[in-house]
Amino acid sequence: MNDGARLAAADRSARVRHADRAARFVADAGQTDWHDAVLWRIRGKRDAAAGRVEGWERLRALASEIKEHTLSRLDEYLAAFEEAATANGAQVHWAADADAHNRIVRDVLRARGVRRVVKSKSMLTEECGLNPYLEARGFEVVDTDLGERIVQLREEPPSHLVAPAIHVRKEEIAALFHEKLGTPADADDPRLLAAAMREDLRARFLAADAAITGVNFAVASTGALVLVTNEGNADLGAHLAPAHIACMGIEKLIPKPEHLGVFLRLLARSATGQPLSVYTSYFCRPPPGRELHIVLVDNGRSRRLAQPDFRAALKCIRCGACLNTCPVYRRSGGHSYGATPSGPIGAILAPGMDMKRYASLPFASSLCGSCSDVCPVKIDIHAQLHRWRQVAAREGYVAWPKRWGMRVAGWIVRSPRRYRLAGRLARAWLRHAPRRLRYGSWNAWGRARELPRVPDRSFGEWYAAERGKK
Amino acid sequence: MKVGLFAPCYIDQFYPQAAVATLELLERLGCDVAYPRGQTCCGQPMANAGCAPAAEAAHRHVAACFEGFDYVVGPSGSCVLHLREHVEGAPDARYYELCQFLVEVLQVERLDAAFACRVGLHASCHGLRGLRLARASERQEPPFDYVAYLLDMVDGVERVPLDRPDECCGFGGMFAIEEEAVSVRMGADRLADHLRQRVEVITGTDMSCLMHLEGLIRRRNLPLRVLHVAEILNGSGEARNG
Numbered sequence: 001m002n003d004g005a006r007l008a009a010a011d012r013s014a015r016v017r018h019a020d021r022a023a024r025f026v027a028d029a030g031q032t033d034w035h036d037a038v039l040w041r042i043r044g045k046r047d048a049a050a051g052r053v054e055g056w057e058r059l060r061a062l063a064s065e066i067k068e069h070t071l072s073r074l075d076e077y078l079a080a081f082e083e084a085a086t087a088n089g090a091q092v093h094w095a096a097d098a099d100a101h102n103r104i105v106r107d108v109l110r111a112r113g114v115r116r117v118v119k120s121k122s123m124l125t126e127e128c129g130l131n132p133y134l135e136a137r138g139f140e141v142v143d144t145d146l147g148e149r150i151v152q153l154r155e156e157p158p159s160h161l162v163a164p165a166i167h168v169r170k171e172e173i174a175a176l177f178h179e180k181l182g183t184p185a186d187a188d189d190p191r192l193l194a195a196a197m198r199e200d201l202r203a204r205f206l207a208a209d210a211a212i213t214g215v216n217f218a219v220a221s222t223g224a225l226v227l228v229t230n231e232g233n234a235d236l237g238a239h240l241a242p243a244h245i246a247c248m249g250i251e252k253l254i255p256k257p258e259h260l261g262v263f264l265r266l267l268a269r270s271a272t273g274q275p276l277s278v279y280t281s282y283f284c285r286p287p288p289g290r291e292l293h294i295v296l297v298d299n300g301r302s303r304r305l306a307q308p309d310f311r312a313a314l315k316c317i318r319c320g321a322c323l324n325t326c327p328v329y330r331r332s333g334g335h336s337y338g339a340t341p342s343g344p345i346g347a348i349l350a351p352g353m354d355m356k357r358y359a360s361l362p363f364a365s366s367l368c369g370s371c372s373d374v375c376p377v378k379i380d381i382h383a384q385l386h387r388w389r390q391v392a393a394r395e396g397y398v399a400w401p402k403r404w405g406m407r408v409a410g411w412i413v414r415s416p417r418r419y420r421l422a423g424r425l426a427r428a429w430l431r432h433a434p435r436r437l438r439y440g441s442w443n444a445w446g447r448a449r450e451l452p453r454v455p456d457r458s459f460g461e462w463y464a465a466e467r468g469k470k
Numbered sequence: 471m472k473v474g475l476f477a478p479c480y481i482d483q484f485y486p487q488a489a490v491a492t493l494e495l496l497e498r499l500g501c502d503v504a505y506p507r508g509q510t511c512c513g514q515p516m517a518n519a520g521c522a523p524a525a526e527a528a529h530r531h532v533a534a535c536f537e538g539f540d541y542v543v544g545p546s547g548s549c550v551l552h553l554r555e556h557v558e559g560a561p562d563a564r565y566y567e568l569c570q571f572l573v574e575v576l577q578v579e580r581l582d583a584a585f586a587c588r589v590g591l592h593a594s595c596h597g598l599r600g601l602r603l604a605r606a607s608e609r610q611e612p613p614f615d616y617v618a619y620l621l622d623m624v625d626g627v628e629r630v631p632l633d634r635p636d637e638c639c640g641f642g643g644m645f646a647i648e649e650e651a652v653s654v655r656m657g658a659d660r661l662a663d664h665l666r667q668r669v670e671v672i673t674g675t676d677m678s679c680l681m682h683l684e685g686l687i688r689r690r691n692l693p694l695r696v697l698h699v700a701e702i703l704n705g706s707g708e709a710r711n712g
């Protein structure tokens with residue numbers, strides 16, 4: 001294990017303190033400006049693209065209903081999918097959790113004597129930690145999506161669902177490519193850098209014995225897989241290599257091919273503002289002499305399916321729009337969430353996987369609700385954040401000063417007399433206490449903000465004096 | 471029409487002028503308004519902190535205070551949204567944020583008020599996306615904006631368009647403290663937008679967002695002021711102008 005991987009492993013077991021990580025990101029004002037601006041631009045493109053589709057809001061509602069229907073009969077659709085895919089000549093595997101998924105992939109690779117694998121962007125394999133698993137067992141795994149490859153070379157997780165290296169600056173990429181690919185030290189022309197990567201990857205594509213891809217949609221009635229990319233890397237990998245292993249969460253199903261139209265119209269527009277991604281590929285049966293393996297992964301999904309408060313998160317089509325619109329994500333960076341995916345959708349998925357580690361994520365939101373309004377499948381993200389907060393507190397993951405503070409507040413406001421007294425005391429204190437007390441180190445509000453100027457009379461006191469006789 | 475005036479705790483204690491303006495405005499528009507003196511807090515801070523059980527007594531208390539009123543109107547979108555959405559049992563549709571009440575229930579078409587100023591409207595998220603006081607910029611539907619509609623009835627108000635008309639200011643209750651760095655940065659970004667447009671007064675439906683922005687304005691000595699929209703609509707903003 002190298003240092004980066006060791007750090008990452010240690011990091012995986014610790015609690016994620018989103019606020020601390022976010023504060024470190026925000027401390028670099030220039031980086032925050034730039035990160036915010038880049039993502040806001042994508043959000044703007046999304047708005048424009050959505051605006052050009054007549055009935056966009058109806059389309060979202062339809063997509064949401066199709067997904068809800070599919071989830072309500074997921075067992076039936078999964079069985080139908082397996083049957084159809086098997087009839088097409090694919091081999092279908094079932095994985096209960098991340099570990100089972102990784103073992104299945106390893107076994108398929110071993111059975112074929114594979115050493116070199118090319119991978120195209122798959123958040124699921126990221127969720128399962130497939131890369132470190134395979135690397136530790138002697139396989140060479142190369143991510144072939146440009147952004148994904150950049151974070152792989154940097155030995156860090158992706159920071160964004162569809163733009164994994166969005167946090168990396170051009171100059172950093174230039175330095176990285178100089179070190180890893182031998183580009184000239186001062187070359188930071190994006191076209192030149194991309195060409196160097198393309199050349200490097202081309203050789204790896206040709207040498208690969210197997211290709212691993214994710215799946216965007218799986219059609220239950222036909223057993224087909226649909227994959228969208230902008231770089232064509234999934235196609236190149238899957239068509240060149242003798243074996244194609246497609247890994248998907250069980251929530252990726254849609255009932256019929258005609259439903260694809262609904263989702264494809266939404267997906268790219270929501271993600272990047274493109275009407276369609278550059279490549280939309282439909283994989284049905286393996287070419288003669290080749291193998292197609294489909295790994296269906298549960299990893300907590302059926303548990304979530306049984307939680308009415310949180311099951312809607314399974315509708316997610318991983319477009320990333322909720323990240324782009326999130327005012328917190330744009331200013332805190334994807335790594336502040338310590339989870340894949342990051343951002344609002346990550347903040348409602350991760351606590352369901354590991355509350356101890358991710359209890360801070362539901363609080364990493366001002367509950368502005370923009371995520372829910374932008375989501376193409378209408379997931380009630382901000383409402384789920386609110387509900388995850390309740391779960392976190394119930395399970396003891398809210399620090400005691402806050403828990404007790406809230407109890408005391410609840411006790412005070414139960415009685416008008418206690419409330420008025422507390423109000424008078426608070427106002428008197430704000431007015432008369434010396435500034436260094438009011439702005440002591442305990443006061444996080446006052447670090448960068450003034451406390452409100454307090455009035456002589458509360459509204460209640462004003463009302464009693466001015467209107468009391470009426 | 472019997473209207474109960476709901477003055478959320480932080481307005482009651484820190485910003486009474488917003489509640490006074492709400493009361494006067496509703497009265498001038500012909501409502502029979504009463505302020506139940508025993509009211510305290512709606513329970514939102516506890517629920518948003520994840521401690522919903524600590525809010526239950528507050529919910530019962532609010533319900534008892536406002537028994538018998540046809541409508542309950544408050545100058546805070548956030549608290550009204552809480553009472554509509556997060557109280558156990560059937561949602562109580564009598565609760566209204568002031569502007570929504572003026573437009574949807576009273577169907578106000580004219581206001582007798584003046585306020586000569588360049589005004590930047592801060593669209594607070596809970597009013598915007600929770601109560602739908604305006605079309606959020608994410609949504610592909612015909613634009614509307616209750617607060618802007620009302621502000622435009624006030625003589626002299628020059629409403630200034632912003633680069634990001636409905637981005638969150640970063641207040642978010644406990645968020646402002648727990649995620650202090652991001653919260654402050656979000657607020658500073660909002661202020662920069664208003665400053666770029668040479669706004670003089672930032673107004674909105676939620677004094678809590680404005681309290682956060684005002685905290686930054688005063689610390690940084692920026693040439694901006696905040697005013698609750700009720701004060702402008704009531705014409706009481708003019709008196710405090712300058």
Ligand code: SF4
Nearest residue numbers: 316317319320322375
């Ligand atoms: S939650 Fe919605 S907006 Fe966010 S990535 Fe998933 S589908 Fe896209």
